[in-house]
Amino acid sequence: MDMLIGLVAGALVAGVAGWLAGLRRGRTAGPQTGASGGSGASGPVSVEDVQAYAESVKRLSEVVTPVWSAHVESSRVQMGESINDLIGTFGGIVSHLNEIVDPSREAMSEAYRDVFDYSRERLLEVVGSLDNALTAKRQTLSELRLLMSLNDEMRSMTTEVTRIAEQTHLLALNAAIEAARVGEAGRAFNVVAVEVRQLADMSGTTGARIGRKADEVSTAITAAIDMAEESARNEDHLVVDANEKVREVLDDLHAVVVGLRESGDQLSAAAEGVKSELESSIVLFQFQDRVSQTLEHVRDCIDALPVQVERSLAEAAPVPTPLDPDGLLEMLQSTYTMAEEHEVHSSGAPVDVHDTEITFF
Amino acid sequence: MGKTILVVDDSASVRQVVGLALRGAGYDVIEGVDGVDALSKLDGRKVHLIISDVNMPRMDGITFVKETKKLAAYKFTPIIMLTTESADGKKAEGQAAGAKAWVVKPFQPAQMLAAVSKLILP
Numbered sequence: 006m007d008m009l010i011g012l013v014a015g016a017l018v019a020g021v022a023g024w025l026a027g028l029r030r031g032r033t034a035g036p037q038t039g040a041s042g043g044s045g046a047s048g049p050v051s052v053e054d055v056q057a058y059a060e061s062v063k064r065l066s067e068v069v070t071p072v073w074s075a076h077v078e079s080s081r082v083q084m085g086e087s088i089n090d091l092i093g094t095f096g097g098i099v100s101h102l103n104e105i106v107d108p109s110r111e112a113m114s115e116a117y118r119d120v121f122d123y124s125r126e127r128l129l130e131v132v133g134s135l136d137n138a139l140t141a142k143r144q145t146l147s148e149l150r151l152l153m154s155l156n157d158e159m160r161s162m163t164t165e166v167t168r169i170a171e172q173t174h175l176l177a178l179n180a181a182i183e184a185a186r187v188g189e190a191g192r193a194f195n196v197v198a199v200e201v202r203q204l205a206d207m208s209g210t211t212g213a214r215i216g217r218k219a220d221e222v223s224t225a226i227t228a229a230i231d232m233a234e235e236s237a238r239n240e241d242h243l244v245v246d247a248n249e250k251v252r253e254v255l256d257d258l259h260a261v262v263v264g265l266r267e268s269g270d271q272l273s274a275a276a277e278g279v280k281s282e283l284e285s286s287i288v289l290f291q292f293q294d295r296v297s298q299t300l301e302h303v304r305d306c307i308d309a310l311p312v313q314v315e316r317s318l319a320e321a322a323p324v325p326t327p328l329d330p331d332g333l334l335e336m337l338q339s340t341y342t343m344a345e346e347h348e349v350h351s352s353g354a355p356v357d358v359h360d361t362e363i364t365f366f
Numbered sequence: 367m368g369k370t371i372l373v374v375d376d377s378a379s380v381r382q383v384v385g386l387a388l389r390g391a392g393y394d395v396i397e398g399v400d401g402v403d404a405l406s407k408l409d410g411r412k413v414h415l416i417i418s419d420v421n422m423p424r425m426d427g428i429t430f431v432k433e434t435k436k437l438a439a440y441k442f443t444p445i446i447m448l449t450t451e452s453a454d455g456k457k458a459e460g461q462a463a464g465a466k467a468w469v470v471k472p473f474q475p476a477q478m479l480a481a482v483s484k485l486i487l488p
Contacts, residue, residue: 362470
């Protein structure tokens with residue numbers, strides 16, 4: 006657009022200058038045709054005609070060129086503000102991506118790992134507690150079996166005691182018979198034999214009672230062992246089942262954690278891609294600075310036109326002096342800062358923007 | 367604490383683009399809208415490098431470089447000129463004023479960051 010305005014302005018300046026130069030030649034060389042004079046009528050051109058045309062040119066420069074200039078400036082400012090806003094918005098997005106994605110990737114991985122580790126520890130603690138309980142139960146069972154073994158020994162001992170008591174009773178009976186046979190001399194011995202027999206009877210009775218109690222204890226221990234073994238078998242199954250379930254839960258949890266981590270990584274990679282694209286896009290917005298400068302130069306050149314027209318009309322009234330399009334172009338060229346502006350000026354065609362050029366001193 | 371770079375340009379868009387590239391590389395960035403404003407930012411704070419435009423209102427970049435070199439605290443602060451100007455005469459002016467590099471816009475962030483990394487004070 007800036008180049009178009011520049012070309013239009015240049016063409017206008019050149020056209021007006023040429024027309025006025027023609028008029029000047031006409032004043033000395035005779036009447037001009039409409040084709041060369043541009044008045045649309047043949048015959049002599051009067052000073053009043055020239056003054057009227059000059060006045061229209063003056064009005065053109067006073068009325069039209071400020072509008073051109075205002076449009077150029079308005080476009081330049083609007084573009085600048087919009088590009089600034091866009092860069093700000095893009096920059097904000099990049100900044101948010103930096104703030105959110107980068108820490109979240111680390112934090113998410115940390116959080117996943119922490120949750121998994123914590124869950125595994127807690128679940129293993131539960132399984133460990135079950136294992137400990139089962140171990141304690143096995144120890145109790147072992148103690149019960151030992152107790153059973155001791156009780157069996159005790160039962161055996163009571164049988165022995167009963168047998169000894171029976172033999173003692175038999176010996177005491179024999180002693181009593183022998184005492185009776187020897188008469189008075191054996192009376193005292195008979196008393197001892199009777200006492201021994203009574204003691205043997207009491208020992209036998211006590212041994213029998215101990216044997217019965219041992220049988221009862223044995224029955225109770227056997228029942229306890231049966232119950233403990235049944236319980237241990239059940240708890241064995243429970244622990245095995247719990248271990249299996251914990252392993253399944255941990256496997257599931259691990260799969261979820263891995264899935265979340267992979268999703269997070271994919272999200273991060275996508276965000277990185279978006280960020281990179283945005284950063285590349287932001288760099289392209291540098292065109293605004295170059296276009297703005299070019300528009301400024303064109304605007305200044307347009308603003309110079311009314312001044313030149315004013316000067317042309319004031320210097321040689323009633324017939325104006327020719328305008329100076331070459332001077333105007335030189336002025337425009339002198340404002341150029343970019344190589345591209347010079348190239349466009351000389352070629353009259355769009356050119357590509359040059360690559361970055363760095364010179365170290 | 368990151369190193370600080372002063373970016374001087376009357377174009378807000380250029381300041382933003384340069385600022386984004388530098389901040390993305392971990393530098394702290396302060397901005398000046400022209401030479402006068404930039405000189406007011408050289409208030410004793412540590413500035414490790416300056417990137418300045420050439421054509422600016424109130425005080426142009428070449429004058430700004432000359433004024434900066436008069437300040438004892440910033441006499442040795444490296445300055446990169448970032449401008450659309452590519453004329454050799456202007457480059458010679460920048461070199462004579464004390465600039466260390468001349469980058470013609472549009473710049474590529476990677477190249478700019480390489481130049482910054484090469485010149486910035488330790």
